[in-house]
Amino acid sequence: MVKVTYVAHDGTRTELEGDPGDSVMSLAIANGLDGIVGECGGSMMCATCHCYVDEDWQAATGARMDGEEDMLESAVCEVTERSRLSCQITLSEALDGLVVHLPEEQV
């Protein structure tokens, strides 16, 4: 199991456990977490699963995927160097303990 902590815009922390291979987006959706929409189901057609990777985890999650940067341009909240589409972060044992912060809005 891979533990992920989602920190909502108001500071609420939600800890979820996923399997390697799940995405940070799909784990949130499967648990009905508010704050991630994931409208296109991970097809990189929208930017409604925007998250900010916690500073401590930036190296472990790696660089943005091909095309991700372009989709992020349409995110409704500010895009920073820590911004990712959570559908493009795949869980692995190396990400156990991952912390991501959620924007105020996704749509």
Added chain:
Amino acid sequence: MSGGRVIIIGAGQGGLQAAMSLRQEGHSGPITLIGGEPGLPYQRPPLSKAFLKTGEADKLALRPESFFATKDITLRTGEWVDAIDREAGVVRIGAETLPFDHLILATGTRNLRPALPGVDRALDLRTLGDAAALRAALDRPRKVAVIGGGFIGLEFAAVAAGLGHEVSVAEAAPRLMARAVSPEMSRRFRDLHEALGTALHLGNGVTEVTETGLTLADGTEVAGDLVLLAAGVRPNTELAEAAGLEIANGIAVDAELRTRDPRIFALGDCAAFPEAGSGRRIRLESVQAATDHARAIAKTIVTGTASPYAAVPWFWSDQSDLKLQIAGLADPTDDSVTLEDGAVLRFRDGRLTAVETINNAKIHMKARRLLAADPVPTRDSLLQRNYDLTAA
């Protein structure tokens, strides 16, 4: 805050989005979401793509069961509404009557089944059950014959060919995806499917589904021990029609997505709504239209104020390693300008109507923004930039 009882008929992605958006906007009254298919609301787009390869049905649920209790949304699936009684302001399911103050029709579409001899032998690809059956049928080497060269037929063909099956596609129109993309893009995908080893029969409709495959209009026999019918869909309008609502290639709604009855809205694949700008009624089959409609309707119900719906349509299709993205909505007869990287710009009356790209999210996103502008860029203004959208 708004009260009032909302009933949503249809628990696909649009119906579910309407329920979620109502709560998000602060609707406090009861919400009932009714769906004919069993189980939790799920994503359809992957059924003709990733699901055929992975078979992971549990990954398709749009929200978990607990979500509905948390949001106080009454989910009733595996149930079909029998009638809408507008005079009484109720929806009927068998002997049960459910009163509503607002009603949202999100009934979607169903597969078109042309009256071909033997068509009962052909399988559908619309529901999770359909996709699971197809996936199971691909467990041994097959001769796959696909009726219809649109998105669904071609996505399935690409997966089947990729798995090593022998695939044929028969399409009555002279080119692939003729309703949705430019002739140039049709050609690009013809090349792709031929490179995958798929036999394409274009301009050659199916006249019969036989014991051994298909018979085409010119007499050609196509081998197929697995036949997929993917010849388009028709909107589910019967409930609305029986309730006396206007039907025009879908449930007719105004720019606020309301039917002639101000309490009743329609969204997504079943709704025929006025296109922003042209005002002509269009009906879109896409996740984007379903969810954007849903959000607009929820806002109208909760705030009581509405602005005309004007979202830019977008679509996508994954076929082998090509991701086709379309921003905007072109007519089949719109002009085409093909760029060096293969992107196609579409124009009507000198204005940009759509942009088709392959594996190019940057241009796709830029196009969505350009098409949302008022006015939309002219062909001349884009030509001055050598059609470089990133410079526009």
